[in-house]
Amino acid sequence: MADEEVVNGGTEDSEEKSQKKSAKHDSGAADLERVTDYAEEKEISTQDVSGAISLIGDQRNKQAAEKIAREKELLKVSIKKEDVDLIVREMEISRTKAERTLREHHGNVVKALVALTN
Structure with a gap:
């Protein structure tokens, strides 16, 4: 075993x-x-x-x-120099911002001013 x-x-x-x-x-x-x-x-x-x-x-x-x-489209919008001067003087903002806002609102000063105040 x-x-x-x-x-x-x-x-x-x-x-x-x-x-x-x-x-x-x-x-x-x-x-x-x-x-x-x-x-x-x-x-x-x-x-x-x-x-x-x-x-x-x-x-x-x-x-x-x-x-x-969009920028090219905004450049095509005609704006008045007097309108830009008015916005710059009344809102105390830069000329470029005033021009852009005015162009965005198709040159309508009243709409641009309302947009800037809101």
Whole structure:
């Protein structure tokens, strides 16, 4: 019986060793799998970020173009020098602000003065 235990014990030991070796091998594969998953996630997130940045850039360009178009439209509005002088004198504001307010209200002095007082 003692001989059987040694044989059985030896068989069990070799099975445990082979299981430990395969476990080490499997853990290495699992580590490798995590690294590749991380790399794939990183690539995806980089694409998302670059897409978001380009979207923001497009929105800024659109807003800048709208602002320039608005400024060109305001420059087309004709205003009288006397009206600008009146607003500057009465409201005690800068000439540029008076001109802009008057242009925004299409040269209407009364509407410009009301807007400045409100």
